[in-house]
Amino acid sequence: MRPIVLSDQFFWNLHQSVGKNASNGNSMDISFVQWSFVEACARESGIPAATLQIYRSVRVTGSCSSRDDDPLVAAILAMQGHVHSQRPHTVIDGHISVANGILYAPGAEFLILDINLAIAGWYPNLYPRLDLIPGCPAAIANVSRQAIPRV
Numbered sequence: 001m002r003p004i005v006l007s008d009q010f011f012w013n014l015h016q017s018v019g020k021n022a023s024n025g026n027s028m029d030i031s032f033v034q035w036s037f038v039e040a041c042a043r044e045s046g047i048p049a050a051t052l053q054i055y056r057s058v059r060v061t062g063s064c065s066s067r068d069d070d071p072l073v074a075a076i077l078a079m080q081g082h083v084h085s086q087r088p089h090t091v092i093d094g095h096i097s098v099a100n101g102i103l104y105a106p107g108a109e110f111l112i113l114d115i116n117l118a119i120a121g122w123y124p125n126l127y128p129r130l131d132l133i134p135g136c137p138a139a140i141a142n143v144s145r146q147a148i149p150r151v
Helices: 027-043 048-057 072-084 111-122 138-147
Strands: 002-006 009-013
Touching: 009 111, 009 138, 027 048, 027 072, 027 111, 027 138, 048 072
Parallel strands: none
Antiparallel strands: 002 009
16 A cells, blocks of 8 residues: 555555455555455444445455455455445456546546545544554554655
8 A cells, every 4th residue: 555646635545456356466455455344344334234244254464365255355346336336337346456547537436545535534533644543453554654754
């Protein structure tokens, strides 16, 4: 995961894609996506019960097999199915891509942005300082602290 400013907005992006048929080569990227599902479970609001059940199997491990039976792949597919019900052009492919270029364009929304918006909504007074969020995994908190400009 890495900080990025695009279109005058800060968000946490990925170095590499995560999930099914993705590179899954960066454990921090994987951990960040996994942590977002753990956080979603703590909220429960607006998430269908069946989807929430799938999310509950995700743990922050920093690894993803890329297979359909991986809990993270199942959670991403469930998330995409939920988003697809609201934005029918959303592709259901089981992976989260690195956001590049335009953040919102019909058929080209990046789910990593949805993850950021969710975390910002859950912690409006703390985001993007992930290190200040209670229960933030140490490695993610470290990346957050390293992104703070030094004088």
